[in-house]
Amino acid sequence: MKFAGSLSEADKEKSWYEIIGVPFDSNAFKKGTRYGPKAIRKASQLLETFIWDYKLELSDLLYYDSGDMILERNFKSSVEVDTTRRKIFIGGDHSISYPLVKSLFKCDEVAKVIVIDAHADLRDTYKNNKLSNACVMRRIAELIGFENVLQIGVRSSSEAEYTVIKDKIRIYDAAMLMEKGVDGILKEIGSDNEKTYLSIDIDALDPSIAPGVDNPEPCGLSLESVISLVRGIIKRVNVVASDVVEVNPKRDNNNCITSINASRLIFEILASYSDNR
Numbered sequence: 001m002k003f004a005g006s007l008s009e010a011d012k013e014k015s016w017y018e019i020i021g022v023p024f025d026s027n028a029f030k031k032g033t034r035y036g037p038k039a040i041r042k043a044s045q046l047l048e049t050f051i052w053d054y055k056l057e058l059s060d061l062l063y064y065d066s067g068d069m070i071l072e073r074n075f076k077s078s079v080e081v082d083t084t085r086r087k088i089f090i091g092g093d094h095s096i097s098y099p100l101v102k103s104l105f106k107c108d109e110v111a112k113v114i115v116i117d118a119h120a121d122l123r124d125t126y127k128n129n130k131l132s133n134a135c136v137m138r139r140i141a142e143l144i145g146f147e148n149v150l151q152i153g154v155r156s157s158s159e160a161e162y163t164v165i166k167d168k169i170r171i172y173d174a175a176m177l178m179e180k181g182v183d184g185i186l187k188e189i190g191s192d193n194e195k196t197y198l199s200i201d202i203d204a205l206d207p208s209i210a211p212g213v214d215n216p217e218p219c220g221l222s223l224e225s226v227i228s229l230v231r232g233i234i235k236r237v238n239v240v241a242s243d244v245v246e247v248n249p250k251r252d253n254n255n256c257i258t259s260i261n262a263s264r265l266i267f268e269i270l271a272s273y274s275d276n277r
Ligand SMILES: [Mn+2]
Pocket: 117, 118, 119, 201, 203, 204, 246
């Protein structure tokens, strides 16, 4: 099953954007995010592809769901990401962002990363695994420079991670988001032409609207806030690729609300890409 509104295989050369599933959970302590791409594609069929806010029919945007990319357990061989089309990757646990960013960074296709996440993910190692999803932003920051990482929505870290955050990482935590509002934060982020990778961990949302995650953190963001953030960031910043990660269908409720909300965010990324082409 392809993501809702995808071009058919016969028409794929016409596409401007590409959706790629990454069914991978080897670096997550709990398992199940490998089923994320399938569940999100299925949930996307439940939503109307006419995006009311834009008065836009999504399938007019010319994007192609090219299926799944299989990653090796320890990312030993480098991942090839072609740069012909702007990408949206569907995870998978959050660790997938590292090889994807690395591949794009190596060919100068990414210089900065913005991450929307409940967690700092800045541990040096977790359960003896340096590639753990709990370490993903640490690995990315070491690769591209701590000053090139921006975190939004964080409300959970260890004490050691906090030391890294407060000294090295630019952050708008969940409380700052409440205080300044999305518009206030977007104004501070400003415009940026540098090539940026936008990573969205679905657990940034409040667990009441995204229960299907391994590590739920209360007092999270509303879907409306994350949609406004995505819209505002893609308007101001040169987002060349993005991902939506950490949906675990095994932990979701019966009406698949986490996958539905992840689909809605992917719709928003597509509409925002198109609005700022
Ligand atoms: Mn997280």
